[in-house]
Amino acid sequence: MAGSWPFIGRAAQLSEIRSASRGVVVAGPPGTGKSRLAAQAVRGLDGVAWARATTAAAEVPLGAFAPLLPATPPAGNPLGWAAAALRVPVLVVDDAHLLDPVSAALVHHLVTRDGTRVIATLRSRTPVPDAVLALWKDDLVPRLELEPFSLEETAAVLEAALGGRVESATVARLWRVSQGNALYLRELVLSGMLAADGGVWRWSGPLTITPTLRETVAGRIGEVTAREREVLELLAYGEPLGADLLAALGSLDAVQHLEDRQLVTVQPDGRRLQVRLAHPLYGEVIRDGCGVLRARTMVRRLAQAVSEAGLRRHEDVLRVAVWRLDGGLPGDPGLLLAGCERARVIRDLELAVRLGRAAVAAGGGTPALAALGTVLFYTDRYAEAEEVFATAWAAEMGETARTDLGVQRAMNLAVGLGDVARARAVLEETSGLVHEVQSRQAALIMRAVLATLTGDIAVSEDLMARARDMGPFSPHGRRMISGAEAAVLVAQGRAAECLAHAAEMGAGLAKEPVAMRSLSAALTGHATHAALLLGDLDTAERFAGQGYGLEGPFHTWTRANLEFGTWTARVLRLRGRVTDALAWARDTAARLPDRSVLAGSCLGELAHAYALLGEVAAAEQALERAEATGTPIGPSVVVPLRLARAWTLAGRGDAAGAVELCLESAEGALPCDVPFLLHDVVRLGRADLVSARLAALDVDGPLVALFARHAAARDGAELDAVSEGFERLGLLLYAAEAAARAAARYRESGLARGARAAQTRAWRLAHRCQGARTLALMDLDVPSLTPRQREIAVLAAQGLTNREIAARLFVSVRTVANTLYAVYDKTGVNDRAALDALLNRPAG
Missing domain, CATH: 1.25.40.10 (Tetratricopeptide repeat domain)
Known part of the structure; x- marks a missing residue:
């Protein structure tokens, strides 16, 4: 990492501060870098004085300015005395919302008096003294709102701090966790959870809370009552939670007080009000401060309350399964299996693996093994997935389960392990074990998918035709063959037909109550390929x-x-x-x-x-x-x-x-x-x-x-x-x-x-x-060379001898020598080193 955290971006804000003749008020949420921006704006200027307001200093008149004033105040007017003592070109007042009334009046006086430019920072959505409020309300100085870093700004800061490229998914995750807060972002990076992989920085391992980050976030949360703490803990383990549920488990008054303090947010969700912590890191710090027994108590209460409410939402099944698991309650195979499926659907795959293993351990049998094998496949643990699938394969099961397992196992063997022959053998075996039309159709369609993957389009079409001849498809079968058809269409170069087919199929998928990400991904990939084949780069992108x-x-x-x-x-x-x-x-x-x-x-x-x-x-x-x-x-x-x-x-x-x-x-x-x-x-x-x-x-x-x-x-x-x-x-x-x-x-x-x-x-x-x-x-660098001359010039520039060039191009050494003579004559250079410098000059 670079030796110091870089100052990146904020160019427009920096320019606005530096161009403000009488001063400016910089407002923003905590941690957005207001003080750093002010410091950058006055960097290199002479005669800059800093006053830093604090809660303690506010107890004393002019407390924030004490380091800048003479030790003994006069008996008369303290405001005039302080203003006369503060004859500086630039005054920076940090955290001006904490100023005592006299200090605030002094800042207002200095702004209206010629000779001192005042740059004040303050926290947004926080009460400020009237004299400070008047600075922008009465148009004495402009107020500049400093927003958290955007995603693009976060990427620029991270790359400058780390001295290399940062993976886009890591940037997005850090941005979400920090919510663009510059201070939080810095501490997350300093925690050491990023690692360079192939020249690219990536998020590696669990989120780590450094002592500084813990203290900073805890300071933002501040002192809370026991009831407020209870609400925060419930949210830390269960957010989002309905306001009614929180009221039943804790205190509605406490929720209201926390909302007033901007520690939680309350948003309508249909007919319900959903409560969340105001920042993702609040939950991390609150959980970090809970002991094992306290954490178990919270998750058990949540599991019981949501279960008694009836598990009315898709997410409720997943959340209750996790809470029961974290709370050490007896495993319910059905609930754990349902939670595993839901986690797979939303692609929280590590959680899906955890729940799948728990379902197997709780006695979930073949369905749990099949589910676990599937999520292991999605997490690229192909060998382990095959072991689980093989164990499940040996058990007795119904035709639908056998078919689903055969299809998924074949996919893992082919796409995961690259063993197409074994994948085909599994599908052949599946076909021999099932008798229902729809099961046999599914096996045929999967064989068609494998044929397409391996480039045998004629075989794929034949297999799909056989599946159609068997009779009507089930809804799942229709989706399977539609995906296979899209693959064949784009492979055959029928791009426009593929896009039309994908649009029709996508409209149908959008109506499904549960997201089908695997099918959506396959369809979207075929559509991207088709758009590229048509030369429609905008659609492809x-x-x-x-x-x-x-x-x-x-x-x-x-x-x-x-x-x-x-x-x-x-x-x-x-x-x-x-x-x-x-x-x-x-x-x-x-x-x-x-x-x-x-x-x-x-x-x-x-x-x-x-x-x-x-x-x-x-x-x-x-x-x-x-x-x-x-x-x-x-x-x-x-x-x-x-x-x-x-x-x-x-x-x-x-x-x-x-x-x-x-x-x-x-x-x-x-x-x-x-x-x-x-x-x-x-x-x-x-x-x-x-x-x-x-x-x-x-x-x-x-x-x-x-x-x-x-x-x-x-x-x-x-x-x-x-x-x-x-x-x-x-x-x-x-x-x-x-x-x-x-x-x-x-x-x-x-x-x-x-x-x-x-x-x-x-x-x-x-x-x-x-x-x-x-x-x-290369014509743009050496426009007069023929293709053969360019070819020989490139090889010569790489240091090859005339004999080596002749051997590579199957020409005589004399031909190479004569061609190089012509190259030197046209280009004005006379040796290989100069030729290398000419040919390797970047094109732009």
Whole structure:
């Protein structure tokens, strides 16, 4: 961490304070940094005096100013004496709401007298002396409201304090816990609960309350009566609680007093009033101060009261299950199982695991084992989940339970452990053990899902057709096959149909009484993919954001973080925001478990961004990590890695190898992947190899049509038009590359004016691509080199000898030497070191 907590942001407020000629009143909640802002505003100024008001000093007239005044006051007018003694250019009065009446009158007098600029801080929503109130009420000085840090400001402060990138989910969690309070945020970071993982700072372990934070929060809570303390403790263990329930358990008067003191908030929720603690850290500090017996007493009272009220809300089942567990009451398998299911639905997955284990221990049997295995799968504990599923599998159970268990176990085997063969065997066994139509349909649909994952679309369609031929689906079966159909549609490149299907299915899911996050995530992922295939980056980014939000309030569902973090990085890369894409990909990769089917797409995107930025060694490290941690079960895993490897090869100067890899990967690839693989061949300078194939593709949307047009373009004007098309779609990197190629074609045709215009356009677009470096953009650095000259120049700049270059490119040493001579002549440099400096100058 940096040596001192940084002062970040607040630029507008700082400017307002410094420009206030007579002074300013800075108001804000406790901990928002009012004093720090005032100190920053007067930093470097001469003749600054500070008066710090306190409750104790308020007992004595002019008590806050005592350190600034002579020891003996006069017998006459003390106000005039004090004003005469305080002849300073700038006076800062901290916590002015605590001033005694005489001190407040002195501040008012100084503001109205020329020569002293007064900067006063005070706590919002707190009574202040009349003389201080008059400062802004009578327009003597402006009042500046200082709000807590926004999410963006919190991110900036954290990154400056920690000296590195902070994972977005960690930023969001710290912001929620601190509520943007600068003081609380600082103490949370100093507690040491953040750890650097893969170059990204992440929340690691439980929330830790430091002594300073405990004392600060306890000081804000202040002295409370026994009844008020009881209400605060009940809320600390049970919030939100209905006002009626709190009144029955404690005291309504106490709740009202706490609301008046801004320690609790009361908000309407339908016909009920819900009470919460005013700040999340109040609960942490209150619980920290409760002994074991006191805590048990509180949670048992809550469990009994809410149970007697009838468990009327979904959350009541979960809360009572947890309270009973924490209170040491006998385990109720049914209640614990229901609580586990509810925790899974809201994606508080660690709590779901805890409740699932408790349900098994309480004698919940096969249903509890199945539930526990499922939540272990969601928490990426795949081997442990398989052990639990295998134990459950050996028991007797009904057809519906057997089918659900078989489907979930197969998913864990395939997606978790990468063992597709065993997953298929489980589904085959499931089909042999069940006889009801709807159970057999479910097994077939799951087999279709696996076929799609592994890239066998024809088999998937056949399996779904067989399921349809069996008869009508159950509601669950309809949802299963709709999700499978969406996957097939996007895989086939039928993007518009996929989006329409997803919209219809999403409307149905919105009417469901209980959230179905897994199905929603799958559907949203397919919709994101479809939007990208259409070139609709805005829609793709919106879907990716929706999917990222499915992780739940506790950020424990890694799948949503990984999948939609990767989609977001991909959208940003296609927009040309390559540095932003790298940041998102690094953020996402930091959350990868030891093994994951999503490692290929996630680390592939990371490597791709590194390669486009010229950081080839880092790209290669990401690819190595993907090889070690990924489970390559299908195209969604393999293709992102191959694309990234192609651009890594290009970054090493092996453009021919990159082209070969793209062409090889396009053979047998899914229709949705083929356009990008072939278009990258165009971007690598070999449009002649793929123009006919791109033109013949039967894939939806304007983007693929533009890819084909790019491949077919033969002159500068056509490439200019392609560049404009990419820019309209928001694909700025592609637009910059096409414009750079257009400039080269204009020059080859002797059209100097067109070349200059296209090169200017290419520069403008490339400078918005955050330092992206591709073969096409090298034209902007060395516009007169041919593709072969650029290829040899890149290898020479990397230190390869003429003989090594000749061996790699299958040309003679003489050809390499002659080409380098031409490169030196065109560029004006005369050795490899100078060539390296020229070629590695950032594009913007």
